[in-house]
Amino acid sequence: MTSIKKALIFGFLVWVIPFAVGFMAFSLRESNRPLFESIMSVVLAGCIVLFSVLFFKKAQSTSTTEGLKLGLIWLVISLVIDLLMFMQGPMKMPLGNYIADIGLTYLMIPIITTGYGYIVEKARRQS
Numbered sequence: 146m147t148s149i150k151k152a153l154i155f156g157f158l159v160w161v162i163p164f165a166v167g168f169m170a171f172s173l174r175e176s177n178r179p180l181f182e183s184i185m186s187v188v189l190a191g192c193i194v195l196f197s198v199l200f201f202k203k204a205q206s207t208s209t210t211e212g213l214k215l216g217l218i219w220l221v222i223s224l225v226i227d228l229l230m231f232m233q234g235p236m237k238m239p240l241g242n243y244i245a246d247i248g249l250t251y252l253m254i255p256i257i258t259t260g261y262g263y264i265v266e267k268a269r270r271q272s
Contacts, residue, residue: 148200152215155196156222159254163189186250193219193254197261207269212262216255223251 166188167174173181193216200215201207227247231238238246 151200152218153222155200156219157226159189159192159196159219160223160226162192186253189250190253190257193257194261197258201261201265207262207265209259209263209266212259212265213255215262216258219258220251220254223254224248 163185167181167185170181170184173184196219197212197215201211204211227243230236231243231247232240
């Protein structure tokens, strides 16, 4: 891994930015749920792409495996923080509801980072 510290910091940002947007747009969750869900997915995907680019920008060797590892770290960070908030914390939600409503969306994290790692690896081999 290029930088575990950077991976952890960026992983936290991948979680906190969508959380902040969701908090600000929470009234939409009740009044226009499809719009809220779309906004959240777009913000999460944007954060994943942005922080993947920043993470791999100066990396000497980027690979599909490195992208997968990064995505799994970010996935675990998001799930752990969420589970603390949604299972024990202020927003109590049953585990099944959490997985159906939020948890499955996080699977895009390792999918995007793995794809990014693959593209960078392929481009470096061709140059």
